[in-house]
Amino acid sequence: MNNQNQHIKTVTGKSLKETAEKGGCGKCRASCQSACKTSCTVANQPCER
Amino acid sequence: MNDKGISPTRAIHKYELKGGYYVVDPCSGSVHVADKQAYDLLDKVTPARFEHYEGVKEAGSACLAEDKEHSSVCPESEQGGCYAELRELYKAGLLFAEDECEKYAETSIDAPLKALCLHVSHDCNLRCRYCFAKEVLCNEGIHSPQSEHDNYAKEVLCNEGIHSPQSEHDSFAEDNVSDHTAMSPETAIAAIDFLVAHSGERTELEADFFGGEPLMAWDTVTAAVAYARANEQSWGKRFRFTITTNGLLLDDEKIAYINAEMTNCVMSLDGRRSVNDIMRPTANGKGSFDVVVPKFRKLIKTRTKEGFTDHYIRGTFTAFNLDFAEDVIELARLGFRNISLEPVTCTNEADYAITNEHIPQIYEQYDKLFMFLTGCEHSQEVNGLDSKGINFFHFNVDLTGGACVIRRLRGCGAGNEYLAVAPNGDCYPCHRFVGNSAYNMGSVSKTLSLNIKEYFSKTHIYSKSDCSECWARFYCSGGCNASSYDCYGDCRRTDSQSVECLMMKKRLECAIALAAMRLNVANEVCDS
Numbered sequence: 001m002n003n004q005n006q007h008i009k010t011v012t013g014k015s016l017k018e019t020a021e022k023g024g025c026g027k028c029r030a031s032c033q034s035a036c037k038t039s040c041t042v043a044n045q046p047c048e049r
Numbered sequence: 050m051n052d053k054g055i056s057p058t059r060a061i062h063k064y065e066l067k068g069g070y071y072v073v074d075p076c077s078g079s080v081h082v083a084d085k086q087a088y089d090l091l092d093k094v095t096p097a098r099f100e101h102y103e104g105v106k107e108a109g110s111a112c113l114a115e116d117k118e119h120s121s122v123c124p125e126s127e128q129g130g131c132y133a134e135l136r137e138l139y140k141a142g143l144l145f146a147e148d149e150c151e152k153y154a155e156t157s158i159d160a161p162l163k164a165l166c167l168h169v170s171h172d173c174n175l176r177c178r179y180c181f182a183k184e185v186l187c188n189e190g191i192h193s194p195q196s197e198h199d200n201y202a203k204e205v206l207c208n209e210g211i212h213s214p215q216s217e218h219d220s221f222a223e224d225n226v227s228d229h230t231a232m233s234p235e236t237a238i239a240a241i242d243f244l245v246a247h248s249g250e251r252t253e254l255e256a257d258f259f260g261g262e263p264l265m266a267w268d269t270v271t272a273a274v275a276y277a278r279a280n281e282q283s284w285g286k287r288f289r290f291t292i293t294t295n296g297l298l299l300d301d302e303k304i305a306y307i308n309a310e311m312t313n314c315v316m317s318l319d320g321r322r323s324v325n326d327i328m329r330p331t332a333n334g335k336g337s338f339d340v341v342v343p344k345f346r347k348l349i350k351t352r353t354k355e356g357f358t359d360h361y362i363r364g365t366f367t368a369f370n371l372d373f374a375e376d377v378i379e380l381a382r383l384g385f386r387n388i389s390l391e392p393v394t395c396t397n398e399a400d401y402a403i404t405n406e407h408i409p410q411i412y413e414q415y416d417k418l419f420m421f422l423t424g425c426e427h428s429q430e431v432n433g434l435d436s437k438g439i440n441f442f443h444f445n446v447d448l449t450g451g452a453c454v455i456r457r458l459r460g461c462g463a464g465n466e467y468l469a470v471a472p473n474g475d476c477y478p479c480h481r482f483v484g485n486s487a488y489n490m491g492s493v494s495k496t497l498s499l500n501i502k503e504y505f506s507k508t509h510i511y512s513k514s515d516c517s518e519c520w521a522r523f524y525c526s527g528g529c530n531a532s533s534y535d536c537y538g539d540c541r542r543t544d545s546q547s548v549e550c551l552m553m554k555k556r557l558e559c560a561i562a563l564a565a566m567r568l569n570v571a572n573e574v575c576d577s
Contacts, residue, residue, distance in 0.1 A: 005137075006084075006131075006134070007083060007084050007086055007087035007130065007131040007134050007135075008072070008081050008082070008083040008084070008087040008131075008134050009081060009082050009083075010079060010080070010081050010138070010143060011079075011080040011081060011082060011448055011561075011564070011565045011568055012078070012079055012448040012449050012568075013077070013079045013141070013143050014078040014079060014448065014449060014451075015077055015078060015079075015142065016076065016077060016078035016150060016457070016523060017076075017149045017150060017454060019078075019453035019454050019455075020150065020153050020453060020454045023452075023453025023454060023455040023456065024153075024156055024157060024160075024453060024455035026160060026161070026163050026253075027251070027252075027253050028452055028456060029164075029253075029255065029289070030163060030164035030255050030257075030461065030462060030466065030467045031460070031461050032461050032463075032480075032529075033460050033461045033525070033526065033529040033530075034479070034480070034481055034529040034531055034532065042451070042452045042456055042457050042460050042461075042524070042525070042526045044442075044446055044447060044451070044560075045451060045452045046447055046450055046451065046452075047450055047451065047452055047453060
């Protein structure tokens with residue numbers, strides 16, 4: 001994305017649907033979303049492919 | 050459609066945080082930083098107007114004709130550049146993107162297993178107060194789950210009808226851990242075999258040693274690790290181990306072992322001494338802070354092996370410490386750099402329960418932490434401490450290379466890719482279901498219940514009641530299934546106004562803003 005904009009700049013133009021094409025491999029780490037372990041958002045998890 | 054005629058599934062989320070203006074487009078996954086003019090203009094533009102009007106004058110005139118109340122919509126030519134930038138983003142699929150991910154919702158039904166949580170000990174050598182809430186809940190049959198990792202042995206016991214809950218939930222002098230069950234080394238080894246057997250072609254496997262307090266079953270931990278290490282090459286697998294400990298039993302030998310074998314180590318500590326010791330007393334009612342802090346420091350100091358450096362200090366905040374930002378800062382002051390502080394979850398009857406009335410204070414604390422961490426980005430001295438490199442777990446978000454959308458649809462994978470194993474070898478969807486007979490999925494020595502596995506594989510953001518239109522859905526993945534079950538008796542019921550969801554969304558706002566700063570985009574906009 002061209003970030004020469006004056007009023008709005010794109011931090012990430014990541015297209016989620018494109019990640020589906022080679023996604024779902026399951027190589028990424030398991031994560032727990034329960035506070036009684038250490039909850040996290042899945043968006044916090046790196047892709048390890 | 051909302052009041053602007055935008056489908057809720059493609060609505061953007063915009064927010065202001067400490068002078069920055071942030072725009073999240075949920076379905077594309079894009080994030081933008083705006084100036085005030087663009088931020089305000091976003092209230093007045095829609096996909097339909099972007100489609101029909103190339104320029105701001107036409108769009109503004111159309112809006113004026115449609116609705117006189119919106120007469121300020123794009124009225125002046127100086128907004129033309131701003132409108133054009135927004136329209137360009139829209140045309141590029143980075144604003145008001147359609148939700149095209151539902152078709153992937155059921156792609157993981159046959160997913161193989163990749164992780165186990167091994168309850169190697171239901172015994173615990175702390176008497177945390179959080180634990181007694183579970184007794185009350187179990188006793189009343191309302192709900193169960195408590196969110197403190199060391200202590201849901203009580204929940205398990207209640208579920209199994211073994212333990213008789215006490216009504217005096219804050220009488221922590223009493224021994225509240227009467228289940229001293231430990232997993233045998235043989236069962237742990239069977240669990241490793243079970244994981245390998247159900248892992249299909251997946252090569253990266255995980256086992257998490259959990260409790261109670263897993264250091265109380267140390268022989269089981271080491272037996273499982275040794276067995277996996279001895280065989281992983283021939284299996285064509287690679288194991289990653291995690292241990293979660295309250296630290297009381299740590300000694301030099303265990304520290305060395307953990308640092309050599311555990312790719313992650315989670316250490317429980319609530320923050321300031323006074324806060325920690327009220328909630329986390331030892332069996333004789335004394336504080337645990339002074340015992341465990343030196344041990345945790347030693348563990349971290351010697352945790353240098355490549356690939357084995359991950360660790361977190363993990364605490365709980367409650368209604369007793371609604372100034373919990375101070376606890377994060379105190380943990381940083383103690384020298385800890387990777388910090389997680391979780392909200393307690395329990396029924397509202399508990400005197401330390403977090404409820405909706407606490408939300409404003411909690412938001413203030415997250416704002417305070419945001420400013421603290423922002424300062425850490427730019428300075429090594431914040432509040433008189435060396436703050437460089439402080440990593441607050443809940444403000445982490447990978448905006449550029451995070452998990453794929455298939456993973457994001459269902460989050461942790463509990464009950465499908467991830468199971469918990471009780472000391473006797475029985476399997477459950479996750480640690481919070483252990484002991485709940487309705488969710489017993491079989492045993493590591495027998496077969497796996499595919500009905501329950503399929504149910505969880507189909508539990509995703511599109512099957513949850515309040516998630517499919519929420520802006521945060523691709524970040525939180527619908528939250529914790531066990532929390533939904535405990536609150537509503539239904540893993541697929543969610544409430545966007547629940548304390549849990551409100552806190553999650555606030556944390557995400559801070560996380561995204563912090564990530565933008567780290568990428569220097571927020572600063573560029575602020576400076577321009």
